[in-house]
Amino acid sequence: MADLTDKPFPPGRYPLVVVGSGPGAMQLTYCLGRLGLDHAVLSADDAPGGMFRRWPIFQRMLSWTKPFANHEKATRAYERFDWNSLLSDDEQLRAIMPTVMDGTSYFPSRPEMEKGLATFAHRAGLRIRHGVRWESTRADGKDFVLTTSDGEYIAPAVVFAVGVAQPWRPNVLALEGVQQYGELRPAETYADRRIFIVGKQNSGFEIATGLLPWARQIVLASPSPTRLSVDTRSLVGVRARYVQPYEDWALAGGVVILDASIESVEKTGATYRVHTKSPTDSSTLVFEVDDVIAATGFVAPLRSLSGLPLQRARPRSPPRRVALRRHARKTRGECRRRRLAPAR
Numbered sequence: 411m412a413d414l415t416d417k418p419f420p421p422g423r424y425p426l427v428v429v430g431s432g433p434g435a436m437q438l439t440y441c442l443g444r445l446g447l448d449h450a451v452l453s454a455d456d457a458p459g460g461m462f463r464r465w466p467i468f469q470r471m472l473s474w475t476k477p478f479a480n481h482e483k484a485t486r487a488y489e490r491f492d493w494n495s496l497l498s499d500d501e502q503l504r505a506i507m508p509t510v511m512d513g514t515s516y517f518p519s520r521p522e523m524e525k526g527l528a529t530f531a532h533r534a535g536l537r538i539r540h541g542v543r544w545e546s547t548r549a550d551g552k553d554f555v556l557t558t559s560d561g562e563y564i565a566p567a568v569v570f571a572v573g574v575a576q577p578w579r580p581n582v583l584a585l586e587g588v589q590q591y592g593e594l595r596p597a598e599t600y601a602d603r604r605i606f607i608v609g610k611q612n613s614g615f616e617i618a619t620g621l622l623p624w625a626r627q628i629v630l631a632s633p634s635p636t637r638l639s640v641d642t643r644s645l646v647g648v649r650a651r652y653v654q655p656y657e658d659w660a661l662a663g664g665v666v667i668l669d670a671s672i673e674s675v676e677k678t679g680a681t682y683r684v685h686t687k688s689p690t691d692s693s694t695l696v697f698e699v700d701d702v703i704a705a706t707g708f709v710a711p712l713r714s715l716s717g718l719p720l721q722r723a724r725p726r727s728p729p730r731r732v733a734l735r736r737h738a739r740k741t742r743g744e745c746r747r748r749r750l751a752p753a754r
């Protein structure tokens with residue numbers, strides 16, 4: 411009983427409600443607090459960290475934190491080398507990630523990332539109502555009413571910091587037994603199997619990299635050619651740490667990287683038949699495989715929001731925005747500099 415009653419932000423009216431407790435919501439609530447803006451934070455999770463409490467599935471991040479760089483850790487310049495720590499004006503809250511990493515890789519492990527975020531939340535005294543699921547939203551005059559597993563929240567402004575981590579798959583892969591990100595079995599159960607991965611972006615290549623030591627054959631297929639971040643010189647494209655399947659293909663090690671659309675998938679007893687078509691000459695191929703994995707992207711879990719009469723927020727100077735801008739101008743520091751405040 412004590413746990414329930416000690417939870418912050420019981421159902422009711424607030425000037426602003428933030429949904430989520432991933433890095434986005436954590437940075438936002440920290441900055442709103444610094445700016446003195448009253449708000450409530452709700453999250454379905456039991457603790458801070460968001461998606462990184464579970465994923466990446468092969469347990470290492472693709473964003474780096476360099477423990478040694480040509481800049482002192484508490485400086486702004488160091489942030490260029492640490493993509494994972496949250497931002498703060500307070501030195502105690504800056505560059506937390508290098509302090510929780512064991513030095514075996516400059517890509518933090520998933521547990522290290524989770525620990526870094528939990529450390530920030532603890533030191534910053536972030537207040538979040540955990541274990542509350544936002545279920546639906548309706549408009550009521552100038553307010554939004556959020557129905558949650560704990561009751562109703564009413565607010566004129568809501569930030570849905572719910573991430574973009576809900577796996578999505580096209581209808582052609584809606585077949586029973588086709589797996590997707592987050593549903594994979596332990597890697598060793600793919601031993602000596604032929605695996606067809608649909609999707610040639612980072613999640614497809616992450617899965618292929620994780621299964622390389624186990625699979626007999628891996629096919630990675632999608633209509634567009636693979637792009638590599640080392641070629642695009644940006645975060646567009648497959649990151650270098652997942653490129654091993656690409657080299658395996660280039661050196662004819664057994665991986666197949668195919669530019670083709672998936673026309674259909676059939677279950678044939680214990681195996682699958684995947685029918686593909688080339689986007690350039692329409693030639694077709696059929697693959698008989700043991701597992702089919704959809705790595706076809708992620709969407710935001712926006713639930714019923716698309717049905718609401720929402721308008722694009724681009725008024726020139728609405729009174730509330732002006733008030734926030736004045737308030738933010740008075741507030742110095744990181745949250746203002748980064749324009750995380752609603753002043754623009």
Ligand SMILES: Cc1cc2nc3c(=O)[nH]c(=O)nc-3n(C[C@H](O)[C@H](O)[C@H](O)COP(=O)(O)OP(=O)(O)OC[C@H]3O[C@@H](n4cnc5c(N)ncnc54)[C@H](O)[C@@H]3O)c2cc1C
Binds near residue numbers: 431591711
């Ligand atoms: C497979 C994958 C790997 C990634 N790897 C990296 C990486 O290595 N490095 C990197 O910087 N980025 C990575 N990203 C991007 C990553 O998702 C973001 O950087 C980060 O998680 C975004 O934080 P967020 O707070 O916006 O969302 P999330 O971390 O996804 O947090 C969303 C929050 O919303 C809550 N929520 C959702 N729905 C509800 C609901 N109905 N009710 C209540 N609460 C709800 C969740 O419980 C969670 O707390 C990856 C993304 C994916 C999909």
